[in-house]
Amino acid sequence: MSDRFQFSVSATDGRARTGVIQTPRGEIRTPAFMPVGTAATVKAMMPESVRATGADILLGNTYHLMLRPGAERVARLGGLHKFMNWERPILTDSGGFQVMSLSSLRKLTEDGVTFASHIDGSKHFLSPETSMEIQRQLGSDIVMAFDECPALPATDAEVAKSMRMSMRWAQRSRDAFGDRPGHALFGIMQGGVTPELREESAEALKSIGFEGYAIGGLAVGEGQEAMFGVLDYAPGFLPENKPRYLMGVGKPDDIVGAVVRGVDMMDCVLPSRSGRTGQAWTRRGQVNIKNARHADDPRPLDEHCTCPACTGYSRAYLHHVMRAGEMISGMLLTWHNLHYFQELMAGLRAAIAAGTLSDFVAQFEAQRAQGDIEPL
Secondary structure, three states: OOOOOEEEEEEEEOOEEEEEEEEOOEEEEEOEEEEEOOOOOOOOOOHHHHHHOOOOOEEEEHHHHHHOOOHHHHHHOOOHHHHHOOOOOEEEEOOHHHHHHOOEEEEEOOOOEEEEOOOOOOEEEEOHHHHHHHHHHHOOOEEEOOOOOOOOOOOHHHHHHHHHHHHHHHHHHHHHHOOOOOOEEEEEEOOOOOHHHHHHHHHHHHHHOOOEEEEOOOOOOOOHHHHHHHHOOHHHHOOOOOOEEEOOOOOHHHHHHHHHOOOOEEEEOHHHHHHHOOEEEEOOEEEEOOOHHHOOOOOOOOOOOOOHHHHHOOHHHHHHHHHOOOHHHHHHHHHHHHHHHHHHHHHHHHHHHHOOHHHHHHHHHHHHHHOOOOOO
16 A cells, blocks of 8 residues: 555556556545545445445545534544545545535635535635645545636636636645645646637646646536537546546446546446435436336346345335335445446446457447336
8 A cells, every 4th residue: 555646557448548546545446436425424325335336435525524514523533534434535525616506695706715505504715725724624635626616608708717717726725735745636627618728727737736637617517418529638638647537427328438538537426316316327227216117026126236236125125115215225226326336437447458448338338228127
């Protein structure tokens, strides 16, 4: 186990690559999917269960944790790893997106953002400096620079103005982060869907220097075609020897498309959120377990899956507990979804290493095209 943060690529297939991020808290195999533990928990899951699905790293959220229970309290209790009983790596996002999407009475200046809590209306202030301090108190292994996320739709001029302020904030984040051996700071590329703005942002970030680079401002409603259009060129603007993180992605086909285009890390609430609402992700696509057609079906969600939901329970049972509102329904479906997402990542890593990624993608698409199996 390394005592510092470092990234190495072991194999490539086209633009896709597989490798390892070394941290003092353990290895992160890439491409990596990070389950989201917004409020210091992956909803409906125990930490050891999340690890059993194959997750190497979790994501926590600065905005939510600063509001409740408070970063100072987490620090007094030994840091986020101890607090949530997860000893492996944790990445925390900076809070910028949630300030935009969740808070009210938002006032943006060059200094930072003043906003009202979505919980109780209390006033708070976030800046590059305060975001770095909060993430330091949490003790996260990978810290995200504080950026501004413009609401869409936005004009090119508005996107450019926002991006350039985010780049100034990136420098302030780098200065405030300081020297923290074993911890990493990632800069965030912005620029909407305009290649020139994306390249300008990437050049600004590279001139500052970060341990990793995120591609921000996507998966915010622009659609898959537009997102892939950006990913066709944006990863190439970033250093080859540093991890590339696509924020907030996504559905399985989004993940596969992003990996093919050179992305190393992703995160999304989808596996757990879908699980709590009766949606299961399988190699044949999405299944709504609440549908009546599952009520008498004795088969598992996915006959090839080895998760507890598939090896121990029928579709009929999962349908029953979901319709009855039993907690076990969300627990089992979330476990299944996280297992499937991590199985997908393992398959991508193996295919890249073997040089068979195109075959893997073709099989992935063919299975999804078949759709869910019909009930007996």
